[in-house]
Amino acid sequence: MSTWPLELFDFAYIPDMDQELNRLAALAEDEDWEYKNSPGLAKKRPILHNYIRFTYKRLAEEGQIELSDDGQMIVFDTGLVTKNQEPIFALFSHNYIQNRQPWHFKKWCRKGEGDLNVFSALPDMAHYFTDPSSLIFDRRKELRINYEHIIQDNKDRFPEPYKSMEDHTLQIFLKGYIDNVKERIKRNYKTAVPQYYNGNIQLLLPLCMSSPSRADLALVAENKGNFYRIATCLTLDMAYNNARQLARPDKDWLQP
Numbered sequence: 499m500s501t502w503p504l505e506l507f508d509f510a511y512i513p514d515m516d517q518e519l520n521r522l523a524a525l526a527e528d529e530d531w532e533y534k535n536s537p538g539l540a541k542k543r544p545i546l547h548n549y550i551r552f553t554y555k556r557l558a559e560e561g562q563i564e565l566s567d568d569g570q571m572i573v574f575d576t577g578l579v580t581k582n583q584e585p586i587f588a589l590f591s592h593n594y595i596q597n598r599q600p601w602h603f604k605k606w607c608r609k610g611e612g613d614l615n616v617f618s619a620l621p622d623m624a625h626y627f628t629d630p631s632s633l634i635f636d637r638r639k640e641l642r643i644n645y646e647h648i649i650q651d652n653k654d655r656f657p658e659p660y661k662s663m664e665d666h667t668l669q670i671f672l673k674g675y676i677d678n679v680k681e682r683i684k685r686n687y688k689t690a691v692p693q694y695y696n697g698n699i700q701l702l703l704p705l706c707m708s709s710p711s712r713a714d715l716a717l718v719a720e721n722k723g724n725f726y727r728i729a730t731c732l733t734l735d736m737a738y739n740n741a742r743q744l745a746r747p748d749k750d751w752l753q754p
Contacts, residue, residue: 704751
């Protein structure tokens with residue numbers, strides 16, 4: 499069982515998270531870390547913010563956090579790389595201020611930097627699955643849809659005019675759109691994008707309502723062994739957050 503706190507901000511004091519995220523984004527290979535579907539959000543680089551928090555949580559669960567040989571520093575692998583594909587680590591020193599977190603953020607480090615020489619071994623990056631086949635949609639399996647649950651619990655996520663419809667009317671529309679999703683993933687199983695959520699690998703499927711070429715929502719398919727169960731949907735920002743935890747989605751329908 500992990501001895502590390504599961505929340506990054508319980509583990510370490512980070513004086514200016516926004517500034518540190520800017521530094522990390524500048525050090526890492528180019529990537530868009532902003533939401534595109536949540537206007538007016540005050541938080542900057544929200545995708546990167548969530549990525550670091552949940553990467554730390556997974557590493558804490560796995561015990562993939564390394565103490566320096568002298569016990570004064572601690573480090574974890576962010577899972578990100580520089581433009582030259584050099585791994586980036588998060589480095590911390592002891593926090594000697596009383597009544598605060600035990601560690602104090604020091605800097606983002608390239609693997610080759612001298613700051614990491616105090617570690618005889620560096621920790622591995624986070625692992626999220628043991629069976630690679632869980633990342634691929636198996637088109638031989640049945641899709642079972644809980645239409646009522648999707649609508650009742652997620653109606654506010656639907657675009658207009660759908661969110662203003664009566665539930666029964668929306669369900670009729672939804673069945674037609676999901677039929678299109680089924681045909682799309684039958685033709686191309688790679689349409690399904692894996693995400694990590696609550697300790698499980700799930701698959702995200704595009705729900706295109708306003709236009710056949712643009713997704714409005716992401717359906718969440720849970721592998722139940724002999725079939726996939728779909729009982730919820732996510733906004734595209736929510737879906738991208740979860741998918742990015744595994745890897746940057748290389749898909750045409752799920753982009754930040």
